[in-house]
Amino acid sequence: MKSRTMDQESLSALMDDELTLFEKHRQLTRLMRDHELQQQWQRYHLVRDELQHHLPQQFSLDLADSVAAVVAEEPLPQSEVEKVAVTSGWRRQLAAVAMVASVAGVALIALFVTQNVERSGVPITVASGENRTEKAGASLQQMRPYLVNHTALASGLRSQGFSPYVTLVGHHRQ
Amino acid sequence: MLALLLLWSLTSVADEQSFRLLEGMSQALQQLNYRGELVYQSGGEIQSVRIIHGFAPERASEYEMMESLNGPKRSVVRGEGAVHYALNGEPIELQSGATLLPFKFSSVEDLQRIEPYYQMRIEGKERIAGRDTIKLQVVPRDHYRYGFRLWIAEGSSMLLKSEMSNQQGEVLEGLMFTSLKLLPSLPQEFTLHNTLSPQQTPERGAEQPGAKRSDGSSQSYRLQWQVATLPPGFSVVTARVEPHFVMEGREKVVEHHLYSDGIASVSLFIEGVTTGGEPEPGEISHLGAITMMTQSYDGYRATVVGEVPPPTVLQIARSVVLRE
Numbered sequence: 001m002k003s004r005t006m007d008q009e010s011l012s013a014l015m016d017d018e019l020t021l022f023e024k025h026r027q028l029t030r031l032m033r034d035h036e037l038q039q040q041w042q043r044y045h046l047v048r049d050e051l052q053h054h055l056p057q058q059f060s061l062d063l064a065d066s067v068a069a070v071v072a073e074e075p076l077p078q079s080e081v082e083k084v085a086v087t088s089g090w091r092r093q094l095a096a097v098a099m100v101a102s103v104a105g106v107a108l109i110a111l112f113v114t115q116n117v118e119r120s121g122v123p124i125t126v127a128s129g130e131n132r133t134e135k136a137g138a139s140l141q142q143m144r145p146y147l148v149n150h151t152a153l154a155s156g157l158r159s160q161g162f163s164p165y166v167t168l169v170g171h172h173r174q
Numbered sequence: 175m176l177a178l179l180l181l182w183s184l185t186s187v188a189d190e191q192s193f194r195l196l197e198g199m200s201q202a203l204q205q206l207n208y209r210g211e212l213v214y215q216s217g218g219e220i221q222s223v224r225i226i227h228g229f230a231p232e233r234a235s236e237y238e239m240m241e242s243l244n245g246p247k248r249s250v251v252r253g254e255g256a257v258h259y260a261l262n263g264e265p266i267e268l269q270s271g272a273t274l275l276p277f278k279f280s281s282v283e284d285l286q287r288i289e290p291y292y293q294m295r296i297e298g299k300e301r302i303a304g305r306d307t308i309k310l311q312v313v314p315r316d317h318y319r320y321g322f323r324l325w326i327a328e329g330s331s332m333l334l335k336s337e338m339s340n341q342q343g344e345v346l347e348g349l350m351f352t353s354l355k356l357l358p359s360l361p362q363e364f365t366l367h368n369t370l371s372p373q374q375t376p377e378r379g380a381e382q383p384g385a386k387r388s389d390g391s392s393q394s395y396r397l398q399w400q401v402a403t404l405p406p407g408f409s410v411v412t413a414r415v416e417p418h419f420v421m422e423g424r425e426k427v428v429e430h431h432l433y434s435d436g437i438a439s440v441s442l443f444i445e446g447v448t449t450g451g452e453p454e455p456g457e458i459s460h461l462g463a464i465t466m467m468t469q470s471y472d473g474y475r476a477t478v479v480g481e482v483p484p485p486t487v488l489q490i491a492r493s494v495v496l497r498e
Contacts (some may be wrong), residue, residue: 014222051246079212143464143479145419146477147464147466149419149430149443150441
């Protein structure tokens with residue numbers, strides 16, 4: 001009983017984003033495996049959704065509006081504030097790019113966050129049966145423009161069962 | 175009648191129930207209105223994601239909003255051909271007119287196409303997110319594609335859990351709803367300011383007659399490349415030249431091909447290179463179920479990326495040739 005109470009407290013803390021990174025990972029892993037915890041998680045969310053209206057009342061799908069709203073609302077990390085100071089008017093530039101993007105629709109803005117992907121060499125069996133090992137690969141930052149655009153087109157297929165955008169939203173590595 | 179005959183001919187390899195499950199799932203994912211939270215697992219990471227989905231039948235338009243609930247804030251909003259992706263509040267624009275492609279598993283022919291490469295098995299029932307589901311296994315017949323397990327809700331046909339695994343049965347990527355609320359109508363978030371017009375979502379074709387340059391003039395782009403030997407079952411879905419592909423702050427002309435076997439998809443990007451920058455040619459990278467490889471060709475670099483195993487990426491990257 002005590003253990004279950006602790007689970008519920010951890011679950012509640014997870015919902016409120018009050019756990020350390022380690023605890024968060026541990027709790028999410030348990031959540032994936034524990035059916036009872038999943039039901040508890042669902043109940044918490046139903047209650048919270050009833051009590052709070054935390055979703056935006058309006059979510060514009062206009063590209064320029066969306067970009068402008070994000071730029072206006074999101075505080076930059078401290079390291080990025082310094083970059084903004086150096087590249088004066090970064091926000092204005094970004095807004096300008098967004099306006100261009102809404103017309104020409106073609107802009108990918110370089111990412112600041114360096115993220116790594118799995119780089120270990122992997123044995124590869126090609127059609128001929130040849131075995132070979134490839135060396136280390138690209139970082140996620142290098143992959144992202146390709147991955148994002150691949151996802152945009154592949155999303156129409158949807159045959160893998162779920163929107164592939166979850167891949168973009170679901171990945172983060174520091 | 176023809177459809178019934180085709181369906182009857184399939185019963186020995188993929189029974190009618192499997193087909194109906196996939197067909198119903200495809201329609202549910204596209205046409206249901208819902209809010210939910212799901213847990214996404216990939217490459218040793220577990221993330222919690224909030225999703226809102228809507229469908230406007232009068233416009234045949236699908237809308238979706240996803241955002242990560244832990245770690246750096248990532249969000250995707252898509253609807254009416256436009257997609258907006260942001261990382262830590264920093265927006266990234268996708269190629270113009272990310273038009274949704276024709277929906278799959280909407281006909282018996284779709285199932286016929288994948289049958290030589292995948293086998294369907296119904297594994298029984300299981301309870302997910304408080305709902306009864308049917309568990310469907312999609313098993314690849316060779317090493318050029320990954321397999322799936324799909325937990326599809328009885329009644330709504332909503333996909334509540336999925337896993338993608340390699341030939342060894344290792345789960346590479348998985349997601350599961352932890353909460354789901356089906357809605358009777360389009361969520362409020364998608365009913366306001368839907369201002370994108372159809373003119374902003376151009377059709378994608380095999381060739382673009384022309385594109386506006388930054389100086390306002392027009393320039394024609396023709397496809398220059400093709401893949402000599404595609405992996406079995408894969409065929410081209412779309413191929414186009416993207417004249418304003420922005421990477422590392424610079425615009426580039428990039429040729430983009432999308433290939434699919436009816437389930438898996440993989441992209442080929444080809445761009446001119448003048449310096450020996452990263453990533454180095456001939457390298458393979460992994461991100462969960464996603465594999466990426468680069469290969470250089472005398473002043474050009476081919477990048478292949480998709481939710482496919484390394485042999486598929488390798489074969490495409492090494493079969494790129496100039497069109498005759």
